[in-house]
Amino acid sequence: GNSVTQMEGPVTLSEEAFLTINCTYTATGYPSLFWYVQYPGEGLQLLLKATKADDKGSNKGFEATYRKETTSFHLEKGSVQVSDSAVYFCALRNTGTASKLTFGTGTRLQVTL
């Protein structure tokens, strides 16, 4: 079956630090991969996505590259801000599953001044 494993949080960083949140997956076929972000009191928002191997998704300074050989989709940002504090979810959607997403457990990021 499909599964997503994320690094456990919380991750606490100072503003302007470099961020990496690890995500690995197990899936048959050729899944699409996503990062969603959940700010306090708000719904999940799509942050970025990649639909095939070696694709790089990017948005708001965040990047993730679809690595089929290591089954990974690590999230990175060069310089985090306090406003990036949120919970980040890695997810996959396998082909033929009508957009049904399988999520990881989420990683809480706390950025301090």
Add this chain to the structure above:
Amino acid sequence: DTGVSQDPRHKITKRGQNVTFRCDPISEHNRLYWYRQTLGQGPEFLTYFQNEAQLEKSRLLSDRFSAERPKGSFSTLEIQRTEQGDSAMYLCASSSRQGAHSGANVLTFGAGSRLTVL
């Protein structure tokens, strides 16, 4: 239309009572999904509709749970005889079908309905 709306945002109920949640998707979206999220976990798929047809249900959806989308627009999720283990955030999402395997077929989530069963 500004997104997916869910109502109520919070519901506190006593064990054994019935509760119903409503979801209004983005108007042009024909697919609608329900997920459940418990504290410290990622969302788990419950069920999805394409138009008014319920096409898939998770094993998580016990017979106390029922979801409907009678006119292919809004949807309701009812939980009968609630149990403390039903306490969770219930998330609704919608998407449009852009081909069977389109990578652009992205889910838009609502803010969720938080259920607390005492």
